[in-house]
Amino acid sequence: MTPHFAARMARVTPNAIGELLALGADPSIISFGGGYPDPTLFPVAALEAVFSEVIRAPGGLAMQYAPSDGLPRLREQVADLMQRDGTPCRAEEVLILQGSQQGLDFAARMLVDPGDVIVTEDPTFLGARIAFDTARPRYAAIPVDADGMRMDRLEEVLTTTPKVRMIYTIPEFQNPTGVTLSLARRQRLIDLANRHDVVVLEDSPYRQIRFAGNPLPSLKSLDTQGRVIHLGSFSKVLVPGLRVGWALAAAPYLDKLKLLKTAADTQTSTLNMAATSLFLDRHDLDAHIADLRHAYGRKKEVMLDAIRRHFPQDVTVTDPEGGLFTWATFPEGFDATVFMRDVALPRARVAYVPGGSFFPVDPRPNHARFNYSAQPEDRIVAGIAALGDALKRHA
Ligand SMILES: Cc1ncc(COP(=O)(O)O)c(C=O)c1O
Secondary structure (H helix, E strand, O other): OOOOOOHHHHHOOOOHHHHHHHHOOOOOOEEOOOOOOOHHHOOHHHHHHHHHHHHOOHHHHHHOOOOOOOOHHHHHHHHHHHHHOOOOOOHHHEEEEOOHHHHHHHHHHHHOOOOOEEEEEEOOOHHHHHHHHOOOOEEEEEEEEOOEEOHHHHHHHHHHOOOEEEEEEOOOOOOOOOOOOOHHHHHHHHHHHHHHOOEEEEEOOOOOOEOOOOOOOOHHHHOOOOOEEEEEEOOOOOOHHHOOEEEEOOHHHHHHHHHHHHHHHOOOOHHHHHHHHHHHHHOOHHHHHHHHHHHHHHHHHHHHHHHHHHOOOOOEEOOOOEOOEEEEEOOOOOOHHHHHHHHHHHHHOEEOEEHHHHOOOOOOOOEEEEEOOOOOHHHHHHHHHHHHHHHHHHO
């Protein structure tokens, strides 16, 4: 039989990076590839206790179906988290999602027809592109510098490009570059979105993990017209395996997102929502996040210090104020995919994510993303030293 796929499947294809990273799963390889939090910091005992308690809830409530928009108590707790972070938020404006990834999928389904334009940072999160691609958009990719997405280029694109439906941005400690959108650019972005009547999709899974610099207002908190859809997640601040995230959006968008949620999977796992909610009631999430900030801030220093000592001088890296990643720029002509396949994996026994796949329009091969959260400090140093050695010998 020859399978006949819908047209929207044309861009649903495996990518070479997935295959390379699968090789990186070999335990003898030091992987800086995945965006994994440090598993030694997972609050195992607390989660064990809350799961065991919720599973015995009267009437089997935590094992029953739940409302599509999420457990009411959890929606209140998310609203409270958002408010304490400076973003006005009511429980009714919150939709619980199966990870913020689900919000990326829904946003594109809700707003984008084939051929419409999604504006992204250049480079941007690969998982977002994978989610957006089924809507068959065109991309307009805006360069990023040390202050995040460049607003002069955004203005140019919004002025000259028809059918822009959404500006997708990761304002804090962006994946993959680690950079943060400055306050002035946040204000300008909202201003441009208002003027050109475009929705802003604010993807903020790393926002709470700031270990340097001052917190900046979320785009949602600067939104005066209800055009920012904010996505948050418990993946990086609790555990990704819960698959619990959320969207905060104005009613017209939230209503549609809720219908997409029912269509996609009825609801997020009741058990996982109930456990997350009880964790928030019984434990101090802020204290846990303070531990994460401390640990990841240290690991970032360890990695950057090792890079400065071991990499060739012509390789530059970003210095993030939070999050999980730094972004390396190698000299023109260097191909990070080829180097990983031919040298880094087989000889240095180190994996990273070659940067090419993060560029939605024009892949640039001389970049790579390095994760510093997942590996212990001694393996960060050993991996970077081995890679630096290989770079000096083989580049
Ligand atoms: C920028 C960005 N958005 C969304 C996600 C998805 O996270 P979640 O686990 O909440 O689905 C990730 C995961 O790494 C991410 O880096």
